[in-house]
Amino acid sequence: MTSYLFYPGCSMETSAKAYYESLIAVKKTLGLDLVEIDDWNCCGATEYLGINLIPAYALISRNLALATQQANGSRTVVAPCSACYLNLAKADHYMLERPELGEKVNLALQAGNLFYKPGSLEIRHLLDILINDVGLEEIKSKVKKPLRGIKVAPYLGCMVPRPDYKKRWSDHEHPDELDRLLSALGAEAIDFPLKTHCCGGHMPQISPSTAFELIRRLLHGADLYEADLLVTVCPMCQMNLDAFQAETNRYFHTNYKIPIIFFTQLMGLAFGEDPKELGFGRELVSTEFALSRIGLEIPEPDGSKVQPKRAKKTGLPMPTMPADEEAHK
Amino acid sequence: MSDAFEPIIIGFTCNWCSYRAADLAGTARVKYPANIRLIRLMCSGRIDPTFVLKAFASGADGVLITGCHPGECHYIEQNYKALRRYLLLKRSLTQLGIEAGRVKLVWASAAEGVRLADEITKMVEQVKTLGPLNWPKWEGFFDDEIHSLVEIPEEVSA
């Protein structure tokens, strides 16, 4: 079993408890060994960076330094939260790119008898680990209850695929990792064009109108594509789309009821775990209707659900996409 | 040793890019310190570490190796061979105690007269801060006067 250093981040203990609980539930099944970094501190989210440069990076790097101390063979730090993932990755990247920054940060860390050598850890997002280390085949093999019948909008948000210093994702704009994972679970992943668009970040606290508009776009998009459910990999995305959905509705006089949950929760369901164990019920926009769709035994003859072929048309051929080419191999 | 140390730097250039860059610096009247003396080779691939060692042994304080940019070598890819040799040579020189700053590899296209002049200026400055290489004149080095002083170093008997 590969062991990873685990940086949960503040929200896993509070607003994103469902994420944490479902992760705990599925990690057994997947044989993931996550070793939490002892006494980690907040990464500063997007706030600290806008106030003080060196302290912000020192704050982040304390975690990296602690992780190195604890490393014990493992060089990989896993973060489930997008903002944490990006902050950790970014500190590492910039301290390498601009050594003066790294030197100053390390001077500061000395005050706590700590040291971090830029580039010595690999910082990765949980989804990346599941797709690339565990692998879709492995995940597929663990599926007991395929989520057939549910239409899910895969939603990654900004900070996982961007800026992507280590080029880990298939694309900045339309990465397909989450789609492939959802398909492996048996769900129908809709081709959601807004999958890496912004949820509004901290804007609900700063410029609510800005935030509501960004939230609205996503809800509208999901609605347009008839998604039963949005699935995300980021606590902040979940919080904004879930907790502020009502306020957004009020602001725009709309009436969206689109639940948003964490991808690990869906994995748990597919692995046959008890929804209670997976943090279901903690969301403010109810998943009841969406889940009832999976609960339903949809009596469908084999093969009826094949994707419709591109209409046989008199029109002009479409260009082939690399993904198509792969599929043809 | 006088205060104004003027290092001597031997520079190797290739016929097609860097020597022409030096020519261009001239035609453009770009100024740089007179401490550099260039030798024209056909290609940076002609660089033999022997030349570099010879220059140091004969009194140079620094050696500059120049050639066409990667991918633009007149002889297609020979500058990469210069690069490989340079990297290994540099490791060896450091081990011998010759500071890494005394050898430098610079790519310069025929159009980069200004850049070459700039690199030369930087190199001269750098070698100035390193001070003279002072490789010993082998002959006088073993004069009685010297080795009579070299008895048992203090710290050992202490």
Added chain:
Amino acid sequence: MTNFTTSNGNKERIGVYVCHCGSNIAGTVNVEEVAAWVRTELEGLGVLISRDYKFMCSSLGQELIQNDIKELGLTRIVVGACSPHLHEQTFRTACRRAELNPYLCELVSIREQISWVHTDKDQATEKSKAVIAGGVYRVVHHQPLEPLHVPIHPATLVVGGGIAGIQAALELADAGYPVYIVEREPSIGGHMAQFDKTFPTLDCAACILTPKMVSVGSHPNITLLTWSEVRQVEGYVGNFTVTIQKKARYVNDEFCTGCAICQEKCPKKVIDEIYEAGLGYRKAIYTPFPQAVPKYPVIDRQNCIYFQKGTCKACEKFCPTNAIDFTQEDELVTVNVGNIILATGYDLFDARRVSQYGYGRLANVFTSLEFERLSNAAGPTNGDIVLRDGVTVPKTVGIVHCVGSRDRNFNNYCSVICCMQGLKFAHIVHERTGATVYNFYIDMRTAYKAYDEFYQRVLEEGTLFVRGKVAEITDAARLPGEEGKLIIQVEDTLAGKQRRIPVDMVILSSGLEPRSDAKDLAKLFGISCSADGWLIEKHPKLDPVATMTEGIFIAGSVQGPKDIPTSVAQGAAAAARVLGRIQQGEIAIEPILASVDAEKCSGCRICNGLCPYNAIVFHDDRNVTEINPALCQGCGTCIAACPAGAISGTGFSDTQILAQIDGLLLLNAE
């Protein structure tokens, strides 16, 4: 095990000449002092005379040297003057006139590398002494050499039958010399054959290209090898031996009349990725387009039902002349040529890489080449500009500039033609559909004759210009009126505001890229690519069609993004350079070469893989390495690599260079 010594006594009689170059040198260097110093300090090395003179390169200066050679019996000459790149030839010729081997003369630069770049007179004078001493130390070890003369074979190979290659071939053939054209596709014509109209004059591409293609096809001096590729190049300037693979066409060109019945009858429809840019179909037996030259079709084996499944042969059944021959095989032909012109053109940037533009995902996003086919009267829609459904005429069209160009995420360079091509499209859309057209650009680059006038014309026609690089193209509607449209989101940088513009059709002005196999091509022909991948010319301004490899020329967009007028001009220029060579009959090349001392070579094979010209050959039987002097270009890499010191070189030998180092450091050696 002795250390290296430089002096070879007083055997040589050396003359040293220091030039004032008016005040160019004398203004910064005390030339008299230098000359006097050389006379006294280097006498021991054999310096017999050392003079300074106002203009060494003048005829009087040259005569001075010639007279000294004759009267004093000088055996070596060192001139301290300007750069060897300027006057090395001058002084060498002077020596030859005085019957001294020209390679016994060494020119050292005290102008470009001393007087013009330094200001302190004392330092400049000291440095001049040092570099002249370097020259004197070095010249002692020079060997008399003779330049190599190579005869030039009168035939020329042109690789690539686009407009640049066509032009070059016709110029040479018209001048009366044999030309071989190797074209990879079934027909010549290149990209230009795909276009409908060409900017800035809007000539119909076929109207101006087809006559040229026909001349190529029927020219008695041109051998056309289409559906062929170069596999091997051996030899050197004047005498290359080129091996060409002629792929099997499965059609016998002696019988085929080009009637095209076979193509009509063939049951297998294939998306034509090359000529139709993926926007149309062809058959498994096909000529890319009706005006193809040559007119004979080819069978594309990968798609032919007979080759894949074993039955069909519809073409064979219907061919009135029995020209189909399924038994044909690939053939290797060898030709001898004196010079080679590479004109293999460009590839279109793959717009799928800019994923925010949605090409390949969003049906109505088109590339520029797709649009060329769409608007071409002979294209898949007979020139109707319609959406991907094949019927709907767009009411609004957005044309996006700089796709994949001027962008560090893709290519840094400007693709040169795409602004003009975007304007051309705006005009065509406007003219044919009356649609509203937007052009989104960063900078409008319409340099060259009649180009900006074309821009004016398109402005006048009412095209809407938005200055801003398009951020994204999406079908995710957000505002009323956006549903069912493609939305172009952009900052209108002149208004300072973000805009979302719904359109029906988007055309991406994709940039031009080097051919995907450009690096292999360069390697095959022994020339080099820039970091971007374009083939490198000898000099970007003064020798744009020659390369660093003698006898290999480049023309057209293989050298960098280019429009048709420039491609044609380069084709003609390359032909002119080749003609010059052919007419001289032979060419002199510098005798700077490497050679192996078989006694010392231990066959370690360190050097074997180091020569880019494959000049180094290993003889297994004798366990020694040899260098083919005809292929060696004299770079010296192998000399510097041989661990046994078994390789030596003329012109830049170890002894010469080591001696020069001693000379340069002489002043500091005390």
Added chain:
Amino acid sequence: MLANTAPQTTNPLSTVINPNLRFLEEVSGATAGISRLEMCIQCGTCGGSCPSSTDMEYTPRSIFAMLRAGLREEVLSSNTPWICVSCYHCVVRCPQEVHIPDVMYTLKSMAIRAKLYKDATAPDFSMTFVDMVETYGRSFELGLATRHYLKHFPLRLPSMAPMGLGLLSKQRMEITPHRIEGINQLKAILQLAKELEAIE
């Protein structure tokens, strides 16, 4: 130097005539990583990509033009950096690889130092957040939210109450903050970091 001899003027255009031409370097130098700010070609990809640029006084691109023009006050008092949501769309699309969001962070911190921001909501939020982190080593959402909303959005509170309650009842908010063990170590690090930042 011209700047020294130029007469003091009350001309309203004086900021334009006598701009702070080193401003761009200053911002670039204070940004993490290598900002590449001087490489901007004003293409507008950033402003076009930005999900919130419609709410910005100036698009990011305009800000960079103003930086270049040395319009220090105008830049630091604009709401642009505060409206940036750190979505990184601009940075991956920018053809010149300018580190746009990082520049926005720099502008925020400079605006705070120069006290040039117009609306205190965002700076206050950030500072409150930072305060919490510096005291506990973790973020404390409930404390943060109450403090922040009371001060800046008192009117939103009624409509937010159900949400707050919901979060509390679903145990998605802690009533008490969590304090890390090494809080003193963290404080020492941050203290020194602040001193180092001040040296420059």
Added chain:
Amino acid sequence: MSINGKPKFAMYWAASCGGCEIAVLNTHEKILDIDTNFEVVFWPIAMDAKYNDVKAMEDKSILLTLFNGGIRNTENEEVANLLRRKSQILVAFGSCASEGCIPGLANLSSLSDIFNASYQSASTVNPDNVAPKTSVSVPEGEIHIPAMFPALRPLDQVVSVDYYMPGCPPESHQISRVIDLVIKVISKEADLPPIGSVIGAGESTVCDECPRHRDVKTIKQFVRVQDIDKINADLCLLEQGIPCNGPASRSGCGALCPKSGAQCIGCYGPAEGVLDFGARMITALASVIESNEPSEIERILEGIPDPVGQFYRFNLANSLLRTGTAAWRNNASLKE
């Protein structure tokens, strides 16, 4: 001249390990030829002799002196001068005398480093910090011990040398050949080679004698011979990534090492005409590294952790630079 008319023979051992002397003894019955043909007048390891005996001899009275070891201290220098004066033919015998050999590697260190390593390091039990001095007073008077030079020099940097015989040590069959040659010269059956020649060795390189198969060389990785699981018995070691010095080393040993599965470390010195052995190996090995990426090249070079030890093991003292800076910087400062 000598009593029985036989030419005189001497052998001396300066800064060296003694291996060369063993090598001479290793010639087995050939050693008898020396006794038959020569009068051995001075050979400290084999007979009792005093420097004063030699001093008393007439100049040029010794026909052949085999001098092994480098010049490290004043005593070495004195004897070198003495033997040069007394000998007609002075042979730098073995790698140390010819090019410095392993003792020459000490030229990378300053004297104080050397003394510290010898008398102070963990490997030395020296509780009282005893260290040698150049002179010591004892009841009988003052005793002098030779002083160390700041660097080691091969023999020809001190006195002129007539012939060089490389090898660490020279192979016995080569020694035998040389003895045969000298005997033939004495009996006027052969001529001496030109002064300054290398004798008892080949003209080509070790590769020339190496039976291993070679292909065009490209190196993706350097490895130590002990780190390879299975060495291909027939393939050139260099091509297997083992840095073999064979390509630049003078032939003569019969490619002893590569034949037995170890890389040549270069004890026969540089091939004919090579100015700096290390430089030649650096250029040769670097040229065939298969990468154009600086970072990748650096990674590959990590496989040669000690380049000077690898390329200058035997010839540092005879290389173009002859020392590392430590050797002379330290002493230069002492001088001030």
